[in-house]
Ligand code: CXF
């Protein structure tokens with residue numbers, strides 16, 4: 001079938017809107033009419049080839065839409081189902097069997113390979129040349145996408161419009177999952193979150209939903225600090241106003257129980273170590289600007305204080321569990337993620353990227 005898609009053809013260049021040919025779903029696949037797709041920082045990192053998915057390719061990995069057709073053997077979904085598309089995983093390796101698909105042994109190939117696990121591509125361009133598909137098991141910067149049965153989560157009946165739900169499949173799951181699954185502190189705890197983008201703010205909302213007593217957001221943009229307060233931050237820090245650890249200890253002299261970094265900036269992550277209370281835990285979810293990015297940790301203080309530091313993919317989450325949980329929290333007024341969203345037509349993807357860089361929007365969602 002003919003579809004419209006935003007194609008990444010050259011490193012760091014604008015996406016081009018093209019008509020492509022998409023194959024019919026194969027066995028185990030689902031054809032989804034995409035209603036909208038969130039724009040995630042990882043899409044930009046791949047467009048810039050820091051993570052080298054072969055080009056040309058259709059990116060997009062926060063799709064939401066309606067099942068149009070199912071391939072042979074698909075039993076859990078039917079045409080008409082409303083769905084959110086998550087990341088791809090094999091479903092049978094040790095991590096997948098342990099409900100930790102973010103650490104699937106085939107994660108990199110299935111999500112960044114730009115093809116099916118067997119190497120085939122489902123898209124061709126107007127000249128008949130192949131175009132990469134199945135990025136994150138979906139390639140959803142498009143009007144239609146093919147996904148596998150296991151990376152599609154049914155959301156029929158959600159109170160939010162379907163167009164708002166796509167970012168639950170990555171960015172929001174990453175921030176919320178890091179708080180719910182990784183850091184998992186009891187009610188009354190304290191947390192510092194660095195970065196007030198969609199991932200960090202999802203962490204703020206998750207901490208508020210779990211009744212943390214002190215939620216400190218560190219963010220240089222005033223409007224984002226303000227939104228952070230609206231979403232549950234009890235305190236905000238402007239990193240330009242002075243040393244972050246000093247500002248944190250003015251709020252919490254004994255240090256903070258948990259720290260979540262969504263910036264991926266090595267110096268920011270290191271500064272969080274100095275914010276932690278005894279037995280404090282730090283997790284980072286932000287993708288750094290370079291594959292070689294490194295942090296340095298102070299060994300003796302970390303031993304003496306019993307500190308933990310952990311890198312996290314996709315919020316240590318099982319999408320089939322966390323996506324419905326976020327929808328239920330939202331319906332109960334406890335995870336108001338729609339406040340972060342600004343929609344753009346898919347054809348205006350390059351404007352949406354510019355706006356996100358300039359801080360003019362928090363979460364851009366592209367309506368197909
Ligand atoms: C990515 C981040 C980099 C590691 C793989 C998963 N998450 C999606 O944006």
Ligand code: ZN
Pocket residue numbers: 040041042043061170171
């Ligand atoms: Zn993402």
